[in-house]
Amino acid sequence: MPIEVKNLNHIYSKGSPFEKTALSDISFKINDGEFVGLIGHTGSGKSTLIQHLNGLLKPDGGSVIVDGLDISDKTVNMREIRSKVGIVFQYPEYQLFEETVYKDIAYGPKNLGLDEKEIDARVRHVAEVVGLDEKYFEKSPFELSGGQKRRVAIAGVLAMNPKMLILDEPAAGLDPVGRDEILNRIKLLHETEGLTVVLVSHSMEDIARLAERIMVMCDGELKMFDTVENIFSRSAELSSMGLNVPQACLVMQGLKKNGIAVDDKIYTVEKACKEILRYLGEVGKC
Ligand SMILES: Nc1ncnc2c1ncn2[C@@H]1O[C@H](COP(=O)(O)OP(=O)(O)OP(=O)(O)O)[C@@H](O)[C@H]1O
Ligand SMILES: [Mg+2]
Known part of the structure; x- marks a missing residue:
């Protein structure tokens, strides 16, 4: 599913002494079925940007067009947009809140009004996709390890059947084996189901291995958007933005x-x- 951003601005705490321009005049287009890496120094605006892609934040200027629809248009059904564009947040454990893993994964599809049988089929399918054993279904999500919590959070978003999956540092803080496992599963999903993916990561190795194109943010601006090869050939510029190759x-x-x-x-x-x-x-x- 394509997504287009035109001249997007975002200002936090507008009009207060804490006013902060987090995004300034951002424009780009992500094509259907692409795997895009999003990199940039801490505070460059990555998390702010992705929250605009499903309307969680409102622009202070510019527009976001999801599947041909301008999402600031009053007639657009935001629930539909949020089920099409799924976001796994930077610390997905904070996304978990139900008493059991099963209920947590089932929460989204339940809200979509699906029947029990369809919900059950979706929960089992996405658990398998993220590599989560059914033995965890009746446990509290809070009893799980960091890696398993991530899997539950990703499964919960996938259970909505999104056309685009946005992941904000999904592997941060995990051990190398757990992190490769999760990232490889996301890659597989992209390859087999044509899911459009945006991956925010501080790991250049992960981005190099997974992404087709890379967006580079710096101080609220989109500085580069190009193929992996072309981006990493500009190592001096990346280094001046506090990034490595x-x-x-x-x-x-x-x-x-x-x-x-x-x-x-x-x-x-x-x-x-x-x-x-x-x-x-x-x-x-x-
Ligand atoms: N809720 C908020 N209120 C005020 N300022 C905010 C808020 N959230 C973020 N900011 C500021 O906006 C800027 C962009 O923040 P953002 O979280 O989007 O960056 P990021 O690239 O995701 O950083 P990180 O790599 O650390 O996750 C930063 O200067 C940050 O301090
Ligand atoms: Mg962030």
Whole structure:
């Protein structure tokens, strides 16, 4: 499902001494079925921006167009927009509130007025998608580990059958195995069901591995929106915005600078290994 943002502005506490412009003149378009990474320093406006994509925040200027509809239009059904654009918040554990895991995941579909059978089918399906065993269904979400809580929160959003899934740091604070597991499942969902995904992350490695295009925010402005390759080739500019590039990029760029004829537009460890082996083979060292 495409989403378009035109000249979007957001000001917190307007007219008070604490007034803060969090978004300034942001415009972009995300195409149907894309996987977009959203990066930017702390306080650059990422969380503010995504809350505009399903109307949780109201623009102080500009517009947000979801599936061809301007969501500030009074005739637009906001419930429908929120079921189409699902957001998993930065600390999803705060999104949980029901007494059992099952009820928590079922909350959204229940509000949509679906019958028990359909709700049950959806809960079981999304639990499987996020890798959550049914043995947890009757537990309180608050008894679970951090990783399992994330899975419940993601399942609850997926149970609404969204066309676009926005995840704000879904893997932050998880151990490496748990975090790869969750991110790989999201990637699979994107690949198999054509789900449009926006992933906010501070991990350049995760973004490099998962995203097709990257948006770069800095001080409330959208500074870049381009392919992963093109973004990570601008390492000096990223560094001036307090961002780094994946380690694999630095290695390849460093080799190239030192006169070694390798492709420096590489950003994952796997591709870097292959390219270095190719080079060594070519020069007869391997
Ligand atoms: N509810 C609020 N009231 C006032 N100012 C806010 C509020 N929420 C965010 N801000 C400010 O707006 C700016 C953008 O914040 P936002 O949370 O969108 O950034 P972020 O890129 O998500 O940061 P992080 O990487 O730390 O999550 C920051 O300066 C922040 O302090
Ligand atoms: Mg944030």
